Amino acid sequence: MLFLSDNAASVHPLVWEAMRAADAPDTPYDGDALSAALDERFAELFGRDCAVLWAATGTAANCLALSCMVQPHGGVVCHREAHIEMDEGGAPGFYLHGAKLLLADGAGAKLSPETIRDVIDPIRDDVHQVQPHAISITQASEYGRAYRPDEVAAIAALAKDRGLGLHMDGARFANAAAFLGLSASEAAGPVDALSFGCIKNGAMSAEAIVLFDPAMADVARYRRKRAGHLQSKGRYLAAQLHAMLNGDLWLANARHANAAAAEIAGACEGRLMHPAEANELFVRCTADEREALRARGFAFYDWGDDAARFVTAWNTRDSDARALAEAIASL
Structure with missing residues (x-):
């Protein structure tokens, strides 16, 4: 994912x-x-x-x-x-x-x-x-x-x-x-x-x-x-x-990516470093928490020592966005 x-x-x-x-x-x-x-x-x-x-x-x-x-x-x-x-x-x-x-x-x-x-x-x-x-x-x-x-x-x-x-x-x-x-x-x-x-x-x-x-x-x-x-x-x-x-494919694709990011952002209460206004999310989480997310199949980049960056795209599957949201909520 x-x-x-x-x-x-x-x-x-x-x-x-x-x-x-x-x-x-x-x-x-x-x-x-x-x-x-x-x-x-x-x-x-x-x-x-x-x-x-x-x-x-x-x-x-x-x-x-x-x-x-x-x-x-x-x-x-x-x-x-x-x-x-x-x-x-x-x-x-x-x-x-x-x-x-x-x-x-x-x-x-x-x-x-x-x-x-x-x-x-x-x-x-x-x-x-x-x-x-x-x-x-x-x-x-x-x-x-x-x-x-x-x-x-x-x-x-x-x-x-x-x-x-x-x-x-x-x-x-x-x-x-x-x-x-x-x-x-x-x-x-x-x-x-x-x-x-x-x-x-x-x-x-x-x-x-x-x-x-x-x-x-x-x-x-x-x-x-x-x-x-x-x-x-x-x-x-x-x-x-x-x-x-x-x-307006450019706009339709962006709307889908934004919607996936919004789905994930909804599970990040208190963790978001910046408001989610596009398709990038900067989420506070420890090294152990990031390792737990990767163990569940999520690929993303670390953002410094205490955060992760998640980026959605035009082809992000709704099921993947929901799964990540649930995984972050369960940390």
Whole structure:
């Protein structure tokens, strides 16, 4: 019974079908009909013009989006627990040619205007210090917390006032939107760029870089090629993105994962480190308790010395979620 990560989930059958349907000769790289149609599909989803590029990993999607906003001598304000800081192996520095991550605090791995100002206000406006060029937030955050529209709007207002770009790491964007009951546009707010996560949500190898300033795409395309991410048969990545949008599969999959997490959270009274607002649960339990859960067939990651992280997915079986809930309740 697998609760290690939604990265371990299988590929959704409709995604496989879409890739099979794309299995015919077409223009190489991103010149195929499916890739060309992505701008219109995502503009319809978000209700505003955008340019969309596919990438094979979330790390590449995040870093390529940020590379359009940040010069090598600049910096990106992010939470100190942000994925780009903790889990991308220095990729931001690589893709941004040495730009610095400026680390901020905030409960639940969420930023606020106040914690952002704590980082950028002390920076002198001179060549001796790294100047902020962008802000990056994660929806849902690394602790499974969802940004409300007013929170995103407040950060966007600060970014605009300071002349900074605003990027959203949306690896679990669908889960946040499903939890909040919002449209894609409402869950994203007025960001400049969004990494629209699909791999954790049922895709195989495709993420969408959504650039709400289409002019940024001109830069992003060159940077994607230079980084080795312009795949020769891009239609297979584009097909996955189309499949996720068809019939709002992206949202249905997230709702299922969230429901499984909510089932488990209901048995974790007093143990939850953070409110369950997406598909990640951080649960206080001792080493002996974790061993007891593993002995009953549950796979998950330790979270420090006194907690565990459980992640549900689009294909988490209801029976597995109930079994884990019962097992935690019995500890």
